Amino acid sequence: MTEPILPLHGVKVVDLSALLPGPLASLMLSDAGADVVKIERPGTGDEMREYEPKLGEASANYAVLNRGKRAYAADLKDPAQRDHVLDLVAQADVVIEQFRPGVVDRLGLGYEAANERNPRIVYCSITGYGPTGERSGRAGHDLNYLAESGLLGVVIDERGAPSLPVSVLADITGGTYPAVVNILLALRTAERTGEGCHLQISMAHNLQLLAYGYFATHQVTGEWPRPGAELLTGGSPRYHLYPTADHRYIACAALEDKFWNHLVELIELAPRFWDDKGQEQTVIAELTAVFSSRPASHWEALLEGEDVCTVVVATWDEAVKAGLVDVESEVRVSAPDDPETVVSTLPSPISPALRTQPDTRTYPQLSPLPRNSVWN
Template sequence: MTGTGLPLAGVKVLDLSTLLPGPLATLMLADAGADIVKLERPGRGDEMRSYEPKFGAASANYAVLNRGKRAYGVDFKDPVQRDRVLELAAEADVVVEQFRPGVADRLGLGYEAIAANNPRVVYCSITGYGESGPLAPRAGHDLNYLAESGLLGVVTDSAGRPSLPVSVLADISAGTYPAVVNILLALRQAERTGRGSHLQVSMAHNLQVLAYGYIATHQAGGAWPRPGAEQLTGGSPRYHIYPTSDGRHIACAALEQKFWDRLVDLVGLDEKFHDDAGQEQAVTVALSEIFAQQPAGYWRKLLGSEDVCTVVVATWDEAVRSGLVDTDAPERVSRPGAPDESFATLASPVDPSLRQVGGTLPYPALESLPDSSPWS
């Protein structure tokens, strides 16, 4: 599909956000054809430019999140430059900001100030703890939102300690994705009604979606999950992580009876443990002893062709070889002004039928904001 035929071709997005949630959201919009203008601090730019490893003047992290965008250094506190931002916002279909609540208003760049000259604007505010309430002004990062939402303490080790999450779950699943969904819905509404909207995306609050089962159980039965003791949090031998003899691990998710029956036959679990109901801890110990007798390669060969929902925890190299991690995507990101210096970029979650597949685009150098519209 060519650029002009993409779903968001012609949509102008003014991105005032930094780091991960907002920039990843606008990257997805860009993949679908939107034109992104990103405004950053003068001089240093987005904090993520300074991360390691570097790819040219900016970090590789920044490069993959901002491929194909344009970036300009702007001092939002300078009245003249702030007024130029308002002029840009008057042209935009979408504005994304990630300040703490009230900061954009104090800068004169809040929804009311922008909507006064652009009533169709879709204005998306991504915050840690929402727009109001006692936690709203607080600084936070992904780990804080997971901790205070209750999710981090659900899975614990034998000493009752929670573990660091495998990724920045709040930033992406509760920040980026809700922002993209709501922006697309609001654009559709603006098409139909001519009215824009102010979207509020609270990462801490949106984590409730990840806790759907715990909340349903509480609403129906009044109880909250016991750390490390529920079916999906370590209390069941059918959904557990077991060590192997060579220091690797087995991820068992044989929840359904047919998978469980086949698994226990394959590994030779004593028949008295086949019915795990009421003796979950003993069955977990018995399975731990079995898996600990052989290396990961043995278990991969035994279980690989079976429908038992039980697999070896892969290394990154193994995940690439299996095809589940794509390090050779057709889209590439290059250094500004150096198209031959590039690498395969982040595999896009946007369906190939809705984006332009292939091509090399640079990440943006930080430039001075031009006098004329960058969208001209």
């Protein structure tokens, strides 16, 4: 049986990025068949190689984000090495970079230099705040983008303080995913017209998509979300977190009447609290009292199999046992300096029909940039 031809077979990608947003984007392209060459700083390489814990000579984080790629060291401030990288760009279909605005231009590797050598190039720049404006040159990380976008402050605790996000939402939802979508669209356009383009991916600005409901409400009412007081941010008893007697939590998302009506009857909430409209805070207090009267195991048994959109907040061990976290994935990564060390890695969000089949792929050692082309 012959291997299927993958959607991005033959697509060549030069990845100048580091850490998370760009490398995760190029990983998705690689999973769909693209040939990804990663350019890293000489010596230490991508800073993520040094994270802990290690899988072989590099970090586990680096391993899962860069499996199946090749990595070469190049000092982009050295004109000769810079020109060698530019030669790769001339043969590539896609470039991904994640420097602050203007840095690659000063290095001689910006879009204009790339486009002059290769008019079909799809050039993707991932930045924190976009290419222009007073924040464009500012250093930042995921938490900063969430904070300045307004999103971090919409959910607050009883002290009125925001909480740390559950993951790096800006990096992935504001950086990686928009980059992948736009690269694929631009490749399609280049295929039809023979012309590439410069994609500007601003992580802070793309977070607006996560605020679609707040935006829609503002357009009609002129109001912005009240911290901790909207339907999905703590203002409704139907979408709330409630403590249990053993210091676990219940995640209630019984928004629709059919779920809510069944839930309040099932947990034996006093009927005068069933209609929550106009007494939201009172109902929240009553539900807090009910759920905190019993341990999580009681509620888990009671809610099992019931259509109420209400569950116990799981630990990681429980999520693995339930099959919602796949730690035995057939997609595996190994260390190039220790091929016997093999671990399961991130399941790809690319559909199985469109990506490489489950196998074991190494993450790349950092090699000297060869004099000849790295492309086959």
